[in-house]
Amino acid sequence: MHNGEKFLYKRNPKKNSDFCVWLGFPAVYSFSMSSLGFLWLFKLLDETEDINVERICSDTKETSFLKPDVFGFSFSFDLDFLTVFSMLEKYKIPLKSSQRDESCPLIFSGGPVVSANPEPYKDFFDFFIIGDGEDLNLEAMRICKNSKSKKEALKRLSELEGIYVPNLSDKVKKVTKRLSECIYTPIMSENSFFKNTFIIEMSRGCMNRCGFCLASYLNLPLRSVPYEDLLNTVDLGLKYTDKIAFLGAQVSAHPHFKDLCKHIYDKIQSGQNIEMNFSSLRVDAISEDVVKTLVTAGQKNSTLAIEAGSERLRKLINKNISEEQIFEAVKIARENGLKGLKFYGMIGLPTETYEDIDALVTLAKRIKNENKGFGLTFGFSSFVPKPHTPFQWIGRENTKSLEDKALYLQKEMHKNGITAHISSIKWDYWQAVLSRGDGSLCDFLIDVYRQGGKLGAFKSSAKKYGIDTDYFACSNFEFDTKLPWDFIEVQPGKEFLIKENIRLYNGL
Ligand code: SF4
Numbered sequence: 001m002h003n004g005e006k007f008l009y010k011r012n013p014k015k016n017s018d019f020c021v022w023l024g025f026p027a028v029y030s031f032s033m034s035s036l037g038f039l040w041l042f043k044l045l046d047e048t049e050d051i052n053v054e055r056i057c058s059d060t061k062e063t064s065f066l067k068p069d070v071f072g073f074s075f076s077f078d079l080d081f082l083t084v085f086s087m088l089e090k091y092k093i094p095l096k097s098s099q100r101d102e103s104c105p106l107i108f109s110g111g112p113v114v115s116a117n118p119e120p121y122k123d124f125f126d127f128f129i130i131g132d133g134e135d136l137n138l139e140a141m142r143i144c145k146n147s148k149s150k151k152e153a154l155k156r157l158s159e160l161e162g163i164y165v166p167n168l169s170d171k172v173k174k175v176t177k178r179l180s181e182c183i184y185t186p187i188m189s190e191n192s193f194f195k196n197t198f199i200i201e202m203s204r205g206c207m208n209r210c211g212f213c214l215a216s217y218l219n220l221p222l223r224s225v226p227y228e229d230l231l232n233t234v235d236l237g238l239k240y241t242d243k244i245a246f247l248g249a250q251v252s253a254h255p256h257f258k259d260l261c262k263h264i265y266d267k268i269q270s271g272q273n274i275e276m277n278f279s280s281l282r283v284d285a286i287s288e289d290v291v292k293t294l295v296t297a298g299q300k301n302s303t304l305a306i307e308a309g310s311e312r313l314r315k316l317i318n319k320n321i322s323e324e325q326i327f328e329a330v331k332i333a334r335e336n337g338l339k340g341l342k343f344y345g346m347i348g349l350p351t352e353t354y355e356d357i358d359a360l361v362t363l364a365k366r367i368k369n370e371n372k373g374f375g376l377t378f379g380f381s382s383f384v385p386k387p388h389t390p391f392q393w394i395g396r397e398n399t400k401s402l403e404d405k406a407l408y409l410q411k412e413m414h415k416n417g418i419t420a421h422i423s424s425i426k427w428d429y430w431q432a433v434l435s436r437g438d439g440s441l442c443d444f445l446i447d448v449y450r451q452g453g454k455l456g457a458f459k460s461s462a463k464k465y466g467i468d469t470d471y472f473a474c475s476n477f478e479f480d481t482k483l484p485w486d487f488i489e490v491q492p493g494k495e496f497l498i499k500e501n502i503r504l505y506n507g508l
Contacts (some may be wrong), residue, residue, distance in 0.1 A: 006188040006240060009043055017050040019145045020066040022105070024073040026083035029057040033173055033192035036183055036199050036247060037111070038074045043186040051141055057290075058083050073125075074135070075111040078434040081121060081445055082453040087126075095446055097166075104167075106153060108146055113434075115174060116387045117485040120129055120434055122166040123442035127148070130488055132177035132204070136162045164488070173489045179204055179223040182233040188240050193221050197277075199239030199245045202230065206250035208282070209337045210307065211317045211504050212349070212401040215376070215387040220491060227256040230391055231263060238274070245277040252278075252285030261293040261342070268296050280305065283321045286329040288336055295337035301375065303342045304329060304483040308349055309360025317391075323363065327371055330371055338340045340375020344368075347405050347422070349382040351505075357405055361412040369420055378413065381423040382406070384432045385473075387485040390500035395474040396432045399425055430458050432473035434455070438484035440467065458487050 025032035032038055032055060045053035054065045071093070073084050073481055085095055088107070094100050095108065110129030116122060119126045129136055140157055147153035158168040162175030180201070183201040190196060194416075205219030225233075237244050244264075251257060268274050274296035283304050294302065306326060307319045313319060333341055343361060364378055382402050385391050402425045413420040434441070443463045451457035462469045477483065479498050486494070 001189075002189070002191070005308040008184075008186050008188065008236065008240065009047065012047050012049055015318075017052060017145075019069075019328070020054065020068050021045055021141055021144075022056045022065070022068040022071045023053065024053050024071060024087055025057045026073060026075070026080040027057065028059045030059045030191055030193045031318070032132065033187065033189045034186065034194045034197070034199065035074065035076075036201055037404075039131070039186050040134060040183050041074075044134065044138055045141065048138065051145065055085065058087060070141060071105045071107050072129075073109040073111075075114045078113055078431045080111075080113065082122075082432075082449055084124070085449045090429075093205065097126050098123070100126075102150055102158075104445050105225070106150055108140070108470075112214065112218065113487075117217055117435065117437070118164055118166075118435040119484040120441040120445065122439050126154060126165070129162060129165040130164050130172050131162050131174035133162075133175075134183075135179055136160070136175055145488065152442060171489060172489050174218070176219070176490070176491065177204075177223075178464045181224050182225045182229045184233050194243075194245065197243040197245050198340070200230065200233050200243050200246055201225065201247045202257075203248035203250050204252050207246075207253060207373065208250060208318065209500070210319050211384060211500070212346070212383060213249075214389060215390045217386075217497070218247040218490060219249070220222075222250070222253055224254045224256075227259065230256070230260060231253075233251065234264070242273045243275045245278075247279050249279075251332065252282055252290075257285070258287075258289060261290050264316055265289075265293040265296060268293075275299075278288075278302075283325050285328045286332050288332055291336035291338055298337045301342060302333065302338060303344055305343050305344045306363075308352070308356060309345065309358075309363045310356045311357045312327045313352060313359075314350055315352060315507060318500075320506055326363070327370065328368070330367055330374070334371055334374045340377070342377045342379060345378070345380050346383050347380055347409060348402050350391060350394045351385070352397075353362070354403075354405070354408070357409050358412070360409065361416065364413060364418050364420075365416045368416065374417070377427045378418060379421045379423075380406070382408065382425050382428040384428055384435055386435055388488075388490045388497070390433070390497050390504060392436070392497065393477040393479060393481070393501065395476045398470075399429050400475055402428075426455055428481065429473055430455075430469075433469045434482070436472045438472075441472075 024371045025038050042055055042300045052066055089096055106126045109125050110133040116129045126205055144153045153164050156165045159171050163213050164172040172227050183445045183477050198421045204225040205214040207221040207222040209216050264276055277299055280303045284285040308314045336454055368376055385394055409419050444461050444467050447461035448457045
């Protein structure tokens with residue numbers, strides 16, 4: 001089907017079944033080949049004897065696939081809805097589930113965006129997978145296969161933990177998978193965005209619980225892959241490629257992170273060619289051994305998330321790293337052979353003032369002055385409140401005030417010879433609308449899509465549908481305000497988030 005693919009598992013081609021699942025990826029093929037979750041789900045279904053499965057990307061041209069009974073989408077970014085819509089239309093499938101009859105496939109989606117808050121998309125999908133979908137997907141597909149009608153399938157699906165069927169489910173409990181096995185790139189390809197790279201998931205979640213971080217709160221508790229399994233998977237990957245990347249919100253929290261680095265380092269020292277990459281590292285994970293391993297394995301730069309410039313604000317968001325730790329990390333990185341570091345931060349975090357922005361500039365200036373000749377870049381985005389985090393109740397600053405701050409930050413950095421890249425404040429605003437939105441956005445989203453999906457389309461569609469988008473993006477909610485995603489139970493629960501919010505605000 002796709003040229004140059006190498007399957008790392010035994011496929012099951014003799015399928016005595018005409019039941020077919022399409023797995024949709026709302027981006028081009030090369031991106032899909034770097035998406036572990038998408039490829040792993042494909043593998044699970046591909047290994048299943050009585051289910052045919054096809055991968056459909058936004059640039060798929062193939063037309064000879066079996067007609068799908070179910071069409072599922074991976075939904076990882078707020079704006080993915082635009083590509084999902086265009087893919088549905090490409091296959092002549094009406095966008096709204098209410099417009100689809102028995103001849104249309106069941107349409108579902110899963111991934112972090114819809115696991116956190118599926119409500120803005122509830123009119124488009126027959127069901128949603130809420131949480132870690134690996135095992136649940138298979139069970140859901142069996143139900144779809146063994147049901148006589150869509151109605152029967154949806155009724156049975158609504159009884160499964162972790163599945164949300166709009167209009168049928170009241171409460172939905174997010175499912176959390178034990179990471180008892182390692183998930184890795186099951187299909188290698190020259191045409192992948194990360195060419196010929198074998199990606200291994202080391203851990204899921206992050207125990208640092210920064211107040212804004214969906215990846216942490218949606219995935220508590222932190223789970224790590226058993227070390228032995230990790231080593232066996234590294235060996236498997238090295239049979240096919242010398243490029244290994246480790247994935248996880250916080251890879252350095254793996255209890256054997258240092259052992260793993262040593263293991264790879266020793267292999268390289270004994271003559272094996274390995275290029276290794278970690279998704280990103282926390283400041284307090286930068287040690288001599290870690291940097292030496294990275295450098296020996298060909299990595300030249302790394303990313304450090306500092307989030308905010310002042311210690312006060314870092315403490316408030318639960319990013320408990322001191323200025324001294326940051327300087328120490330840069331020193332270790334430089335002295336042990338890295339060529340540069342990319343710093344990542346946010347503006348518009350709750351309670352932020354211009355003093356905090358000045359602190360960012362001072363910090364950047366000091367890092368630059370003390371590390372002449374070392375490559376430093378600074379990237380910023382703006383705070384977007386996310387469901388299921390302690391900051392879910394906190395509205396975003398208005399766009400004008402954030403744009404002023406962004407401009408000020410850029411100017412002050414520039415005066416000191418530092419370039420600050422800042423994401424689009426306007427796009428971040430629409431992300432916030434979607435992130436805290438509800439079912440009243442569905443028709444608006446179709447209109448945005450019809451009008452081309454650019455910034456202007458968002459603005460004019462909101463006006464046309466009379467939607468108070470500031471309410472979703474910028475309002476501060478009370479703890480007892482009913483939130484659109486309250487019906488999703490995520491461990492450890494709302495009471496815990498309220499306590500976290502109070503604790504962070506009181507600097508405890
Ligand atoms: S350290 Fe990173 S992944 Fe962990 S909670 Fe903070 S922002 Fe999220």
